[in-house]
Amino acid sequence: MDADSLSGAWDAGETERFLESSTVPLRVACRTPDDEPWLLSLWYLYRDGALWCATGADADVVRYLRHDDGVAFEASTNHPPYRGVRGNGTASIDFDPEKQLLRELLERYLGGTDSTLARRLLSPDREEVRIRIDPARLCTWDFTDRMADADSLPD
Numbered sequence: 488m489d490a491d492s493l494s495g496a497w498d499a500g501e502t503e504r505f506l507e508s509s510t511v512p513l514r515v516a517c518r519t520p521d522d523e524p525w526l527l528s529l530w531y532l533y534r535d536g537a538l539w540c541a542t543g544a545d546a547d548v549v550r551y552l553r554h555d556d557g558v559a560f561e562a563s564t565n566h567p568p569y570r571g572v573r574g575n576g577t578a579s580i581d582f583d584p585e586k587q588l589l590r591e592l593l594e595r596y597l598g599g600t601d602s603t604l605a606r607r608l609l610s611p612d613r614e615e616v617r618i619r620i621d622p623a624r625l626c627t628w629d630f631t632d633r634m635a636d637a638d639s640l641p642d
Contacts (some may be wrong), residue, residue: 495627502572502627506533509562509571510596513538515620516559517551517578525551529618530592531562537619541589544582544614552578558620568634574625583615 493499512528519525527548529540538560542548552558556577563571583589586609593605600609607613 492623493625493627495625496570496629497572497627502625503533505570505627506538506562506572509564511562511565511571513540513620514561514563515540515548515578517548517557518555519547519551520554530596532588532591532595537621539588540618540620541583541586541592541615542618544616546616548618549580549616552580552618560620560622563628568629568631570627570629570631572625572627574622576620576622576624579619579621580616581619583617586615588617589615 493502497505513531514526514528516524516526525548529542529548532539556579557575558578559573559575561571561573563569563573589608590600593600593602593608597605599605608615
């Protein structure tokens with residue numbers, strides 16, 4: 488991540504720490520082959536300057552990203568004080584026959600692979616792909632100071 492591609496409240500180190508530690512889903516926007524906007528949420532890992540997501544090989548988003556690899560994305564907290572990272576970039580897709588990324592995501596988001604959901608996702612009959620998002624531009628925000636008393640507000 489270079490300084491020219493980053494703007495907002497955090498420097499590169501703070502941005503990377505947030506992306507590495509946050510377990511909110513990544514909201515990803517792309518375009519369908521009919522040029523309609525499409526938005527979905529995916530689990531992610533931040534590694535080596537890229538955002539990594541996993542999904543089934545037959546998911547609609549795979550077809551959409553193969554048609555147009557341009558994406559926008561956002562990872563942000565769901566409760567006050569709001570803070571996060573948004574940006575845009577390009578996505579690439581490759582098969583993950585051993586489902587290694589999916590296993591890492593299950594550990595990160597569910598704490599392991601011992602659940603009905605994990606067993607279903609790891610089924611040998613299910614083909615898995617990795618989506619790599621290479622950010623071109625990142626913007627961060629952090630409303631911690633201006634929302635200092637927000638934790639006392641009702642949901």
